[in-house]
Amino acid sequence: MSEIKSQEEQKVIFEKIRKDILRPVMSISYGYKLWVGILLTIIAVAVWAYYYQLRDGLMVTAMRDYVSWGMYIATFVFFVATALVGMLISAVVGLLGKKWIIPISRIAEMIALAFVMMAGIIIVVDMGRPDRLLNVFIHGRFQSPIFWDITVVTTYVTISMLLLFLPLLPDLGIMRNHLKKDIPAWQWNIYNILSLGWVGTPNQYKILHRTIRVLLVLIIPVALAIHTVTSWLSAATLRAGWDSTIFGPYYVSGAFVAGSGAVLIAMYFIRKAYKLEEYITDESFNMMGKLLVLVSLVYLYFNLNEFLVPGYKMKTADAVHLHTLFVGKYAFMFWATQIGGLFLPIFLSLFRKMRKPFPMMLIGIAVVLGAWFKRFIIIIPTLIHAHLPIQNVPQEFHEYNPTGIEITITIGVIAISVLIFTILVKLFPVIPIWETAHEKGVDIEKNL
């Protein structure tokens, strides 16, 4: 907080922040409509593709007996990974008392919520008989990592919602108080109900701060659990490439990289579209760039362990797997992912000149693309080499080339998550008004 300002000064500053941040909520631009239109079109095509999958079964995908986890599960892991950024930004960096995350913490939370929700959906998409979904719960085994995964994903969705909603309360109060004339009545009613009668009394603030703090602490183990358990889905088997003790931290560190990339992309486009250069500053990108380097270096360290140690021993099955990745069928995808999605982003982000908004956005795209392909590389090549080879299997078991329907549905589900995010950033202020104002020396408890 800066030096104590006079009442008048505070009012002016607060007015400006409120207007800047709430401007996008009050109007819908042509670009936004176009973007939503594109997303809805993609989703409509995907729904049409899903209809075929539902009608004809999973035969319409390229998944067969050997590769029974394909693009969908790779995307599931990608969603869970990216969703972890909510916890990284708000909890880890936030609890460390870093102020630079205030303008981007809500973006991170919104990404987390949108992606983790779709992580649940894509599992249903991967089911051949989604009508039997209930059986997962009726016949679930406490011993199964899949059961744990359902538990942690559900828990993470709930906590993410709360962590998005709680810091929104003061902003909802502000919107209810100031936007009545500027927005349609239904929209104002939503804010009115959601604000829970927030008036910003010291008592309300006290409860709010304490609850957020408890949840921020709680989300760290839950988030670690969600991705560690996701890694156990693979690591609890004896398959080459999965049978690894460091799979938990390997996934978690990879998740931080993917999430940071996603936040960088979102930051860039929101700042551009909503003209929030004053709030999401170049410094924000600079710091996010540094954070990306940090988490990427950790991820690089785990990558080194994951490939060097089995590569040194070259156990029969591991050797086959590593050959497939390094020089075999998946060599191009593997090296493109490792270089384009990990080495280059680390190297480029080391330079201050690269830690500017536009280059960071491009690096973010490379990182996110790399993250998705990395999940593909973790899941599929391992499955192609059967654990128990059978004789005379059809050739199609030995390869996995996703079908058009599969790709369409996957893109569609990703589009839904982006659409959820798009709606969230439109409906609610992307930057916490009250925290920003508080940082600029406004006594938020008085100026509502």
Next chain:
Amino acid sequence: MHTIYKLVIYSSISLLWVGSVQAQNWTISEEERAMKMTVEYTEAIQTEGKAIFEKSCKMCHGDLIVSPVNDRVLPIAPNLGATSIQSANSDGEFYGKISNGKGGMPPFKAALSPDDLWKVIAYLRTSYAAYVPQGAAAPSEAVAIFEGTIKSLTTTFDTAAKQFVVQLNAVDLAGNPTYAMNVKVDLLFKTSFGYLPVAKGVKSNSKGQVLIADPNIQPDSTGHIIVKAQTADLAVSEEKVIAYGSPWVWDSPLNHRSLWGTSANTPIWLLATYLSVVLGVWITIFWAILQLFRIWMLRER
């Protein structure tokens, strides 16, 4: 080409081949025909010969089973225990035939040393009662050979002494019941995939009994095993279900709490950990939701 034509052609070729094998003559030199056994015709040597036979000959010729004439047809190699074969061949002729081979029978000259060849022949002769050892084969030690006939064998398991007892029921040359002494007996037990030997070539004692120490076999769920006792020359055998040890109870791991069991058999530690963690987290979440309610209670009325 049509499969049926292929089949016809292949089978004609193989029939021709079998015919040619039969048509061939044994090549035995005169020196070989005149040779005499250079190893002693003792039990030890016969046992060694049996080991070589089992390794190199049995795969085609099968067990030596005493019978008047050869009861096997090509492509199965003849039963060398047939009395007709035994009587038609001198030791030297056996030596020559094994050394040089014929058609499907490979020459063993290079594979086995002369001594080994003679050991095999010494074993072959054990199934020929009328055999008179010649040359060095004349036994130096006097072994009492049982001369009567084994009628049957009966296996029992002596729980107290922890041993199998195979009782030989025999008659002497005059047809009177007698104790068969120094008769070699094999004991095997039946498994899912065939017979496993418990003991091979154990000699009977003066009471006509063969005693075999308990090898600790896993009995079935009713406490029984199937044993097969046979004389070493395979002339007499008996297969029998006998009571052996206490019933074996299959204690399926799935009946216990285990990581790979059903949900009802979740390990307690896992259930406790899972439930307490999930409960703890969700209590905290509900507490947070309660805080929302408290905030709402503090609204401006």
